Amino acid sequence: MARVSQAHLDARRRQILDGAAVCFARNGFHATSMQDVLKEVDLSAGAVYRYFSGKEELIGAIVGEVLGEVHAGFEEAVRSSPPPPPDVLVASVLSRVLGTKESLTVDGRPAFPRLVIQVWTETLRNDELAAVLFEGYGAVRETWARIVGAYQEAGTMRSDVSPEHVARTMMAAAMGFIAQQALFGPTPTEVLGDGLRALMSVREEADTR
Template sequence: MSAEDRRSKAEARCEAQRQRILRAARRCFVDSGFHAASMASIAETADMSAGLIYRYFESKNAIMLAIIQQHLDEVQADIQRLRAGKEAVASHIMERFVGWQRNQSASLEPGLFLEIVALATRDPQVADALMAADRRIHAELGDWLRRAWQAADRPLAQAEVAERVFVLRCFIEGLIVRAIKQPDAGSELLRASLERLLAHVLPVARANP
């Protein structure tokens, strides 16, 4: 095995350990809250020693910052799928909402989303990271919407793009809360609401499945 192969294997092993820790931390933060969850409980959930966790993350804050980056990566991947036309917008949002209702979403769990937002009101470092991620998501969504309307020969002014991004994000983030407060909300109600919203946000042909 070459030195490069050994290095690649070591990097892959390191990344696998990081992801294992992040999965355990997400579970602990949802179950116990950020402040009540300890590095020891994260280590126990990850089935590794606390000392090993400190090789990858210096503190709980560092873990939370990595989770925020992980969320940004997930959202960017979602936007790329929508940009490539591989997934209809309404179907994608409905799938996410059902996952949030069942706590089975591949994306950020509702409880963890609320925990991060609450922590950002008290921790400037987390607030800065969250706002930076938010700006990136906002910009990429804006670019996607602008291109979608241009492709439909109905170009929008920048202010119109910004307004649509704001409305869409308020709706989706509201669904995260709604998944907790109204876990029995049916698909027909969501679909009807989405059709009304997306008729404004996107050219209709791009909005519907």
């Protein structure tokens, strides 16, 4: 029997993950069965179960992959000295992540933002998925705290605010932007960058007392 190449195995795994992501984004985790996934990817049960034991493992793999991409984008920024400003950094990382998923659609609209909302909802009842999400976001938050530290060392950000607080705020901006994409439709990431840039331009009024 001919040996299957790693490239073929990787492509098949990608096919399954992408098909499952579309199914979950369309109908949610609970209303989606493995039969739905099999139909979406047009593969036999044996072909799919070779890679994933079931729906829960598929969900965990999708979540871990997305968080890994976000984390990698911010880690790349840490290696710059100083890192790009927040408006450029957040918009560019989101643009890259959304760009890798732009081929996945539900009713002509991007599937990824809808999938993210489904994931957040599922973590409220699924402890294992919540642990994956907690670990992933924890890594992103820690990276952002280091980025803020680099800003402060370079003198481009005030030093009297906790890096942890800034990290949580920037993550909230990114997560809120994704939520808006799911609720109101696609919006260019330049909108987020412009908004952050405008907020960053606000100056405290001098104390005239």
